[in-house]
Amino acid sequence: MSQPxxxxxxxxxxxxxxxxxxxxKPRRIALGCEGSANKLGxxxxxxxxxxxxxxxxxxxxxxxPPGTGFLPKDTAAHxxxxxxxxxxxxxxxxxITIPDIDCICYTRGPGxxxxxxxxxxxxxxxxxxxxxxxxxxxHCVGHIEMxxxxxxxxxPVVLYVSGGNTQVIAYAEQRYRIFGEALDIAVGNCLDRFxxxxxxxxxxxxxxxxxxxxxxxxxxxxxLPYAVKGMDCSFxxxxxxxxxxxxxxxxxGKGPDGEAFTPADLCFSLQETxxxxxxxxxxxAMAHVGSSQVLIVGGVGCNERLxxxxxxxxxxxxxxxxxxxxxxxxxxxxxxxxxxxxxxxTGFQTPIEESTCTQRFRTDEVLVKWRK
Amino acid sequence: MTEPAxxxxxxxxxxxxxAHKPILITQGAEGRLYxxxxxxxxxxxxxxxxxxxxPYRHPILDARLxxxxxxxxxxxxxxxxxxxxxxxxxxxxxAAAGWMMIEWIEGEPVRVGINxxxxxxPEDDAVVDHSQEDETPLIDLMKRIGVAVGALHxxxxxxxxxxxxxxxxxxxxxDRLPNGHGDKAEKAKAVAGDVVVIxxxxxxxxxxxxxxxxxxxxxxxxxxxxxxxxERLFHHILDSYRGAFKKAPGVLHKLEDVRxxxxxxxxxx
Ligand SMILES: Nc1ncnc2c1ncn2[C@@H]1O[C@H](COP(=O)(O)OP(=O)(O)O)[C@@H](O)[C@H]1O
Ligand SMILES: [Mg+2]
Numbered sequence: 001m002s003q004p005x006x007x008x009x010x011x012x013x014x015x016x017x018x019x020x021x022x023x024x025k026p027r028r029i030a031l032g033c034e035g036s037a038n039k040l041g042x043x044x045x046x047x048x049x050x051x052x053x054x055x056x057x058x059x060x061x062x063x064x065p066p067g068t069g070f071l072p073k074d075t076a077a078h079x080x081x082x083x084x085x086x087x088x089x090x091x092x093x094x095x096i097t098i099p100d101i102d103c104i105c106y107t108r109g110p111g112x113x114x115x116x117x118x119x120x121x122x123x124x125x126x127x128x129x130x131x132x133x134x135x136x137x138x139h140c141v142g143h144i145e146m147x148x149x150x151x152x153x154x155x156p157v158v159l160y161v162s163g164g165n166t167q168v169i170a171y172a173e174q175r176y177r178i179f180g181e182a183l184d185i186a187v188g189n190c191l192d193r194f195x196x197x198x199x200x201x202x203x204x205x206x207x208x209x210x211x212x213x214x215x216x217x218x219x220x221x222x223x224l225p226y227a228v229k230g231m232d233c234s235f236x237x238x239x240x241x242x243x244x245x246x247x248x249x250x251x252x253g254k255g256p257d258g259e260a261f262t263p264a265d266l267c268f269s270l271q272e273t274x275x276x277x278x279x280x281x282x283x284x285a286m287a288h289v290g291s292s293q294v295l296i297v298g299g300v301g302c303n304e305r306l307x308x309x310x311x312x313x314x315x316x317x318x319x320x321x322x323x324x325x326x327x328x329x330x331x332x333x334x335x336x337x338x339x340x341x342x343x344x345x346t347g348f349q350t351p352i353e354e355s356t357c358t359q360r361f362r363t364d365e366v367l368v369k370w371r372k
Numbered sequence: 373m374t375e376p377a378x379x380x381x382x383x384x385x386x387x388x389x390x391a392h393k394p395i396l397i398t399q400g401a402e403g404r405l406y407x408x409x410x411x412x413x414x415x416x417x418x419x420x421x422x423x424x425x426x427p428y429r430h431p432i433l434d435a436r437l438x439x440x441x442x443x444x445x446x447x448x449x450x451x452x453x454x455x456x457x458x459x460x461x462x463x464x465x466x467a468a469a470g471w472m473m474i475e476w477i478e479g480e481p482v483r484v485g486i487n488x489x490x491x492x493x494p495e496d497d498a499v500v501d502h503s504q505e506d507e508t509p510l511i512d513l514m515k516r517i518g519v520a521v522g523a524l525h526x527x528x529x530x531x532x533x534x535x536x537x538x539x540x541x542x543x544x545x546x547d548r549l550p551n552g553h554g555d556k557a558e559k560a561k562a563v564a565g566d567v568v569v570i571x572x573x574x575x576x577x578x579x580x581x582x583x584x585x586x587x588x589x590x591x592x593x594x595x596x597x598x599x600x601x602x603e604r605l606f607h608h609i610l611d612s613y614r615g616a617f618k619k620a621p622g623v624l625h626k627l628e629d630v631r632x633x634x635x636x637x638x639x640x641x
Contacts, residue, residue, distance in 0.1 A: 170597075177597040221432045230533035230574060230590045272430045279428050284401035288537050288598070309428035316427065317399060 019347050030103050032337025035079040035119030036111025036139050037163055038062040038070040042086045043334025044094040047341055052149050055094035057327060057334040058086050067199045076114035083122045098130050105340025108136035109361035116357035124355055135340035136350040140363040143297040144176060145342060146335035151322035153295045159282045162298030163188035168231055168285045169363060176363045179285040180231025187274055188300045190235040197246050198263050210267045211303050217268025220255055224273045231284050233277045242270050275306045279313050292319025302329045342370040383422045383471050417476040418463055441573050442467040448529055448575040455527040458520055458568045477568050479543050483536035488562035490601050509560040514608035520567040522616025530583045532574030534591035536598055541565035585626035
């Protein structure tokens, strides 16, 4: 290709923030971009003294047809085509102007490669266009920090449960340390895949529809393998067995009591078993670190049955459960803005030439400088 | 360990003799542990481990898990005890009622001892100069842990939940204790004692290198997250494990694979 014009001069790099100036600013504002899975989210947060205020939190979800999962390519295309629309809406709702923004935050990982990249490119573009520093954020840390900010849980054990992650986390010495996790597939993935087996709708989310269906179950508890190892657990054996039971049901098979059983019975049994496992590993971590607070974050954390079970466990330990609703539980841009701004306020930023994404990015890799 | 927040009704077995009031020691991960005079030797104490019904769990699932876990825990303890692994002896059990009575182990969990040694300073490990410090007492404790785990694996048992909370440090008689006074001697006393492995609620019988390696991996991760400042000494556990257990080389080889898998594990599901 011929180049008729000389290449444009390299864009001016945003200067690192002068920390004393930044912290003297009474109002600090960040825009956060999230797209590690099938939700595209853009949110704008305001930090004022010690308070955080959500100025806007807009999300658009890529919903795939029943019986299918979301593919990276299609998801990335969805994020690309909605980014500008969602960003403009976030700015409009927040009612701020571009000079008000201190930094642009984006999800570095973990997540699916193509969707992550599409949103990172858009974030880089905003950074260059508006001459704002970039801040790369760990998605899991975003969930934790937003959960703490919304619920006021100061030093909780965190259960992070989503389509891609199952982790029991506690803070110690400047890191969110992983005490337990799923050894194979994530709990949300198990639910999503079982929804596909039953061809339940993915709208608004497969897990949500399983939860609704489970409410009609309860007549019997079907026997599923219970797989806990210390503070770790595994879900693939359960999924295999649940799939087998579903096939048995579809071919007119009977349950252990000689009666037919329904998709609702299956959803009920699946939830009761896997949530009991999650509560058990969380309780073990609480006993281990001596905490009575538990914070549930991540998309599966919206599940009211899980919250109820966790609440019963925490109450017995003299503590309580903290959970947020779908605005913050489900992937969103505001948590990226919030966690990014916390890091930015300690002097952290991501130079544009290092503003990559990574599919694997462990929660305990992040130095949590903003906590004691 | 979390202090029990409310008064719990003790299991029925502990209400039969009103003269002896059981003391609730901890509400552990899933069980409550009581200290009570032994019905067999009233001048001695015993520990009663009670798994109360879990209100959050479906009653059928709950009954199934409770019964299976008490039975299997007692069975594994018996086996270890018979083979000379340092564990509490089982005195009595009622699996359906959810309790077993075991030997009382004096002392504190290893976690408490190590944390006493490390002190409370939340410093960045990198800036602490360890070269000045004599770490022998802590290293010796790590070695005793490795020996205990080696003995356990030798009997064909994997623990399933190896953490420093699930090991007790049974104090030595005075003549074995480190002598001297002052801070240094106090620190050394914090990590003195025999390692007794407890809490076999998730244990199983297995001879496979893979299962044993996962056991070590669980311990390694629990150790790193519980005692980040002593993480660099963890290898002493593995070194003494190697010395204590003939089949250790194969297990440690497998441990590398398990670690790799852990690190490479997709966060995506
Ligand atoms: N035999 C024992 N003697 C004295 N203390 C014990 C004994 N067994 C357990 N404990 C204490 O009780 C706590 C909980 O017991 P554990 O068996 O680990 O139950 P859980 O399964 O609830 O973790 C231990 O951390 C330890 O402090
Ligand atoms: Mg225990």
